[in-house]
Amino acid sequence: MSTKSVSTSVINRLPRYYRYLGILLNSGVTRISSKELAHQMKVTASQIRQDLNCFGGFGQQGYGYNVEMLHKEIGQILGVDKAIPAILIGAGSLGRSIMGQDDLFQKRGFKLIGAFDKSPKIIGTTLKDWLVVQPADDIVEFCRQHHPRMAVICIPRTEAEKLAETLVSLGIDAFWNFSGYDFTYRFENVSAVNVHLGDSLLTLSYLVNHRDEDEA
Amino acid sequence: MSTKSVSTSVINRLPRYYRYLGILLNSGVTRISSKELAHQMKVTASQIRQDLNCFGGFGQQGYGYNVEMLHKEIGQILGVDKAIPAILIGAGSLGRSIMGQDDLFQKRGFKLIGAFDKSPKIIGTTLKDWLVVQPADDIVEFCRQHHPRMAVICIPRTEAEKLAETLVSLGIDAFWNFSGYDFTYRFENVSAVNVHLGDSLLTLSYLVNHRDEDEA
Numbered sequence: 279m280s281t282k283s284v285s286t287s288v289i290n291r292l293p294r295y296y297r298y299l300g301i302l303l304n305s306g307v308t309r310i311s312s313k314e315l316a317h318q319m320k321v322t323a324s325q326i327r328q329d330l331n332c333f334g335g336f337g338q339q340g341y342g343y344n345v346e347m348l349h350k351e352i353g354q355i356l357g358v359d360k361a362i363p364a365i366l367i368g369a370g371s372l373g374r375s376i377m378g379q380d381d382l383f384q385k386r387g388f389k390l391i392g393a394f395d396k397s398p399k400i401i402g403t404t405l406k407d408w409l410v411v412q413p414a415d416d417i418v419e420f421c422r423q424h425h426p427r428m429a430v431i432c433i434p435r436t437e438a439e440k441l442a443e444t445l446v447s448l449g450i451d452a453f454w455n456f457s458g459y460d461f462t463y464r465f466e467n468v469s470a471v472n473v474h475l476g477d478s479l480l481t482l483s484y485l486v487n488h489r490d491e492d493e494a
Numbered sequence: 495m496s497t498k499s500v501s502t503s504v505i506n507r508l509p510r511y512y513r514y515l516g517i518l519l520n521s522g523v524t525r526i527s528s529k530e531l532a533h534q535m536k537v538t539a540s541q542i543r544q545d546l547n548c549f550g551g552f553g554q555q556g557y558g559y560n561v562e563m564l565h566k567e568i569g570q571i572l573g574v575d576k577a578i579p580a581i582l583i584g585a586g587s588l589g590r591s592i593m594g595q596d597d598l599f600q601k602r603g604f605k606l607i608g609a610f611d612k613s614p615k616i617i618g619t620t621l622k623d624w625l626v627v628q629p630a631d632d633i634v635e636f637c638r639q640h641h642p643r644m645a646v647i648c649i650p651r652t653e654a655e656k657l658a659e660t661l662v663s664l665g666i667d668a669f670w671n672f673s674g675y676d677f678t679y680r681f682e683n684v685s686a687v688n689v690h691l692g693d694s695l696l697t698l699s700y701l702v703n704h705r706d707e708d709e710a
Contacts, residue, residue: 293696357703480509483603487573
């Protein structure tokens with residue numbers, strides 16, 4: 279199955295399809311029309327069909343989708359059955375709370391194998407009841423031994439910038455990035471998904487302050 | 495200034511422009527060409543000009559942008575000088591760590607005036623050294639007295655769904671939403687920005703697992 283031509287927008291919508299199908303599955307829904315799925319997800323039925331067609335299509339025209347099968351197939355496309363080794367860099371409040379979410383990694387194709395911080399107060403503390411936070415100075419040696427591919431970046435932008443080259447040279451090629459530093463700016467062969475909390479809050483600020491104009 | 499026709503994509507790019515200009519400003523850059531700004535932000539110069547034209551345009555053809563002025567003007571468009579009253583619903587690990595980010599609200603147009611949780615372990619604890627977490631049962635009375643307009647939703651999806659109608663009826667019309675519940679599905683006159691950590695992690699999973707195909 280070739281996915282060469284899949285656009286970023288489609289890729290960004292796939293996790294949402296997967297999540298909604300998971301909710302339907304848990305509610306006991308076994309079959310759903312593309313129209314009904316579209317209504318619930320606030321997209322058009324044709325959008326869903328087009329998106330799924332990028333992967334060969336799964337619809338049964340006239341019979342709707344088999345929820346369990348579609349959920350499973352989208353899950354495989356997303357790679358939820360993988361266990362890509364990952365490390366957390368920055369085990370402060372944000373890093374800990376993100377990693378503390380139930381089943382966050384196990385259900386989404388990653389496996390946490392290490393956590394690092396430079397603060398003496400945090401080094402040696404335990405994460406998720408089983409993972410001891412190691413000194414940031416040990417990252418290089420750890421990566422050489424255990425070959426993580428993904429890093430969750432929960433340190434400030436300037437720190438992330440300093441560390442970037444080391445991480446990439448150690449074989450880390452995927453970043454779940456909360457730092458505001460843009461890893462793809464200097465490094466071409468890495469994947470990064472940036473979660474910028476401040477930016478999303480500013481978007482909300484815009485929406486609130488311009489709602490009246492939009493309605494005018 | 496009318497912003498009636500501003501698209502969601504432009505709105506989502508504005509905070510990023512604002513953030514980059516802030517970084518430039520802190521680095522002492524006073525003037526930048528649209529070409530150089532575009533290069534740093536990995537968009538095209540024409541994209542930046544088009545986006546800014548939605549708000550009347552700020553460019554000085556041939557002279558580039560005045561960084562301080564552009565930063566200030568985009569800030570005003572985003573509403574960073576406002577102090578819209580906001581409450582946190584769910585003061586567990588995620589809620590606390592989000593609100594614990596330095597200057598998160600003050601610099602982005604909001605003001606935290608209350609925090610609520612239903613766990614006896616969390617009620618009565620202090621947030622950000624000055625805000626005492628109140629029982630979730632007190633939300634209604636608090637909203638009637640203090641009229642918050644925005645709520646940061648850090649509770650599970652099913653809990654958010656139960657609470658949604660109450661919050662909207664109390665005048666909350668903006669949601670910074672970490673819950674996975676879609677507030678705009680049932681309520682039309684509210685603004686919501688959803689941060690779905692799980693979805694963003696799945697997007698990264700997709701990117702990592704399909705990188706070789708994309709390169710093929």
